[in-house]
Amino acid sequence: MKILVINAGSSSMKFTLYSMENEQILAKGLFERLGYDKPNMVYKRPDGYKFEAEIPVKNHVEALKKICEKLVDPEDGVLKSLSEITAIGHRVLHGGEKITAPVKIDDKAKEIIRECFPLGPLHNPANLAGIEACEEEMPGVPNVGVFDTQFHMTMPPEAYLYAIPYDFYKKYGIRKYGFHGTSHHYVTLATAKFLNQKVEDTTIITCHLGNGCSMAAVKNGKVIDTTMGLTPLEGLMMGTRCGDLDPAAVIRLVDLGHTTAEVDKILNKQSGLYGVGDINSGDMRDMLAAAEKGSERAELALKMFARRIVKYIGAYYVLLDGPQAISFTGGVGEFSVPMRKRIMDQLGSLGLKLDDGRNAECFGKAGVISTDDSSWKAIVMPTDEELMIARSVVDTLHLK
Known part of the structure; x- marks a missing residue:
């Protein structure tokens, strides 16, 4: 087949x-x-x-x-x-x-x-x-x-609704949908297998970090919250996307003379690491190299990137009442040893500590990067969206 x-x-x-x-x-x-x-x-x-x-x-x-x-x-x-x-x-x-x-x-x-x-x-x-x-x-x-949206459709209304007039949801479908769902789904299944347990017994945070970035709070194998929203612009700071932003900032830019098309381009293609750093790149590898050479703006961009992730980890830790693990995936999540360290070094108050040796070893391969005495696990789990799609085709068409 x-x-x-x-x-x-x-x-x-x-x-x-x-x-x-x-x-x-x-x-x-x-x-x-x-x-x-x-x-x-x-x-x-x-x-x-x-x-x-x-x-x-x-x-x-x-x-x-x-x-x-x-x-x-x-x-x-x-x-x-x-x-x-x-x-x-x-x-x-x-x-x-x-x-x-x-x-x-x-x-x-x-x-x-x-x-x-x-x-x-x-x-x-x-x-x-x-x-x-x-x-x-x-x-x-x-x-x-x-x-991309389907894995997040288990979110309850209190998670996916925005606090705007309810009619805007009913008339126009304005709500949080979430994206990267195929990756979050694959990583959830793979992490459950890695932990040697059923997916319905698995409560984790999935952290997809690449040029686009998103996280999901997964309780008993089902998403209860995710960072991306109506579009892939909401949530974490990304390579060129701004992530969470006061909506009034958009209004202000329009009032200052920018068209909505210009603002859309600014927020999606000229923001994030690219917009804050001073190296004309939104690539994590370039940003880390620039910071290593002394660029203050690159260092600022990296601190902002990690801080947003840490903030959501804290929120999702509470929503999940203490997850079993956090799984890092995506190009940055799987391969950026330094960025994983920047994130993990801020999670000690949640009982999660980094093992530097394990972190260095897990370059693009599955493994635990937290210490044995951590109260929950940090895991690197490579994603495979294409394989997940292929498996979904087999299941949907009952080809087994």
């Missing part, structure tokens, strides 16, 4: 092909700069083979055609025919309140994805374009949507 996973962005298309008998990756890669000059394709196999070239394609449909051609190429491919693909799984950002689980794509599902365009203007149109490209290129092959 072979499952193709597609993650279509506004100007990109990532793909991973799995053999689900052993959950082995057969091929993976991406198209970048779709709709711009010099679109670039990367194609990799697990045996080390890599193909990279500029290929002139205009849109997601043309990109998918080239991906499919590569998958069945007599020399470079891993399939004899596209008919070997059993089903296709798609990452979709937003399903609103109407889609709360992975769903086989039909006209109704596509209409809901379209209805959510205003809630995910950059992602949902691209996600739908990826679905429709697959329908065109591989007619008859079932497509399954796996939504």
Whole structure:
């Protein structure tokens, strides 16, 4: 059984092909700069083979055609025919309140994805374009949507509602939805297995740190709160996103003459580490290097980044009445030994202490980084959103 996973962005298309008998990756890669000059394709196999070239394609449909051609190429491919693909799984950002689980794509599902365009203007149109490209290129092959919001749909109203007039929620769907759900779900399941317990007995904080950052409070395997909100802008400080902000700051910027489009760009693409640091980068590695060389603004950005995370850990610790563990994941959570130390060194009052040796050893691999005498565990747990999507396709279509 072979499952193709597609993650279509506004100007990109990532793909991973799995053999689900052993959950082995057969091929993976991406198209970048779709709709711009010099679109670039990367194609990799697990045996080390890599193909990279500029290929002139205009849109997601043309990109998918080239991906499919590569998958069945007599020399470079891993399939004899596209008919070997059993089903296709798609990452979709937003399903609103109407889609709360992975769903086989039909006209109704596509209409809901379209209805959510205003809630995910950059992602949902691209996600739908990826679905429709697959329908065109591989007619008859079932497509399954796996939504970033779905794992967070267990939040109670007191967690997901904003303290604004209730009619705005009823009329416009303005509420906290949460994102990175596929990653938080995978890490929850993986942490439960790591702790050798059932997921329904697992109460943890999941901490997804990358260019985008979010946390979730997971009680007995279900999310009761998460940091991202109506959009992926709320919550933690991120690579280029501001995170939590007084709404009056937005009003002030508009009053000063900035258009709403300009403010949106400022808060999403020019803020966070990028906006506070002075190095023209939102990359954690660059920020740490700059701070090491004496940049005061880089150091300030790092302190702000860690402080926001520590504040949410404290809040979620109380909400969960003492979790069993916190799991760090994502590019920063898995690989940034220094940032994990900055966070962990502030958690002693919660009974959680860092083992520096373990922290250094857990570079991109699962393991406990807290001391044995800590009252709960800090864990590094690599995420795998693509595999989670592939597993969801198998479960949704009852392919086992």
